[in-house]
Amino acid sequence: MKKIRTFELTLTRTIPAAPGEVYDAWLDPKLPVNPWHGSKKLDWKPKVGGLWYFLHVGDDDFHYPHFGRFVTLERAKKIQLDWMSYNTRGLESIVTATFRPKGDETQLTIHHANIPDDELGRAHDKGWTQLTALLEKHFEGK
Secondary structure, eight states, rough: OOOEEEEEEEEEEEESHHHHHHHHHTTTTTTSSSTTOOOOOEEOSSSTTTTEEEEEEEEEEEOOEEEEEEEEEEEEEEEEEEEGGGGTTTEEEEEEEEEEETTEEEEEEEEEEEEEHHHHHHHHHHHHHHHHHHHHHTTHHH
């Protein structure tokens, strides 16, 4: 079996809210600021060792299942997930979100490791960039 070449990506963004607020928003599927929002199906129990699943359906009616396990949940500090999806080609990747205080704001860092180094894998950069921008916009002016 041929080994798939992988890469890692890291995004950092300053969010105008306290780390606890950003952490809570990242885990709230009702808010349009995280990957699970807008899912057609959602199995969601945020607890360490808990499994999660969500399904997005594209404009082209293509189904994009995502699933994994919660590895770390440290409120206002860190969320780590095993992450598998169509775009990871079934490879188990790891998403780590860290929330660090920066004055009255939060420095949010998303690190995604073991992503296939191809067009589908590289699409994660665009997805995480869009989501962190939505998260920043959500808290602006509050």
